[in-house]
Amino acid sequence: MELLKQKILNEGEVYPGNILKVDCFLNHQIDCNFLGEVGKEFHRLFKDEGVNKVLTIEASGIAIGAMVAQEFGCPLVFAKKTKTKNIAGDVYTTKVVSYTHDTAYDIMVSKRFLGEGDRVLIVDDFLAIGNALNGLIKLVEDSGAHLVGCGTVIEKGYQHGGDKLREKGIKVESLAIVEGMDADTGEIRFRD
């Protein structure tokens, strides 16, 4: 997605430790006009797949998921990272290790909102080694729903999480794949 690549080049910042900061338009301050275009692009990429539910994970995936779900005219479900008083009853749950934050946490979705008959598109802001996506995929599998595919805004190609999912036969579409970054020069290289 050319618009995204331009935004990454113009507004993204590269920090040591392979950190690409895009919090000015994607995951702290959010450019909602741009995000509307992201929603349309994911709809274009998955429109023939019979998607009837979009699944994401709090917090950065939610705005993206909302735009995508609006395009498909279907509900968005977001997996929660902590058990709250207000989630009653049974949940699907699994553990996710955060590469960025060096912690592990449980994610969960109420069984009422995911199950057989659902054709699920998973979306998220970033795909690196794929831990969050793999957790969401496990929730979909446990629920008996059908996984249509995964859409991520920015994939870090050099961490190969996306490639491993594609090797398993899962349709993974990333709107920009970063192949390398240089914190000294600020250079960002995309996969062709």
Next chain:
Amino acid sequence: MELLKQKILNEGEVYPGNILKVDCFLNHQIDCNFLGEVGKEFHRLFKDEGVNKVLTIEASGIAIGAMVAQEFGCPLVFAKKTKTKNIAGDVYTTKVVSYTHDTAYDIMVSKRFLGEGDRVLIVDDFLAIGNALNGLIKLVEDSGAHLVGCGTVIEKGYQHGGDKLREKGIKVESLAIVEGMDADTGEIRFRD
């Protein structure tokens, strides 16, 4: 907002402890078509106020905020509940006590995304005693931005957080104000 009241009556569930569960359409599974209408309604209520930034708090406020920001054609900023590696530099921060979860947590917004010149509309899913809103208002005040007002989807009128803010002269618009609930009968009464 009549559509919201009907959804609360048809899909909401009342639990002991004054808990109104609307996680089937508002804060776990999200009805994004409905949320588009919520965005339009908040735009109607605040369209003459020169809003150029929408502020909310993770996680349940984000989808609502995204729809509202899209209507205004302005950015959404969401306050984060935990410090992450990827928020560099200075932040505005304050402490919020969660009535629902009986815990306290810090919220923060990067100083790069809130400041003088911003005319801020705060939105959130629920308004009860108002702790989250008061925290967000403090961040706006600390930043030197102008608070235009607060829009919440569901206000629990009997907990008077909204009334206290209105007494201070803050414009608070809630799309439905619940005046009372009965967990035994499932009855939900709205303020006229």
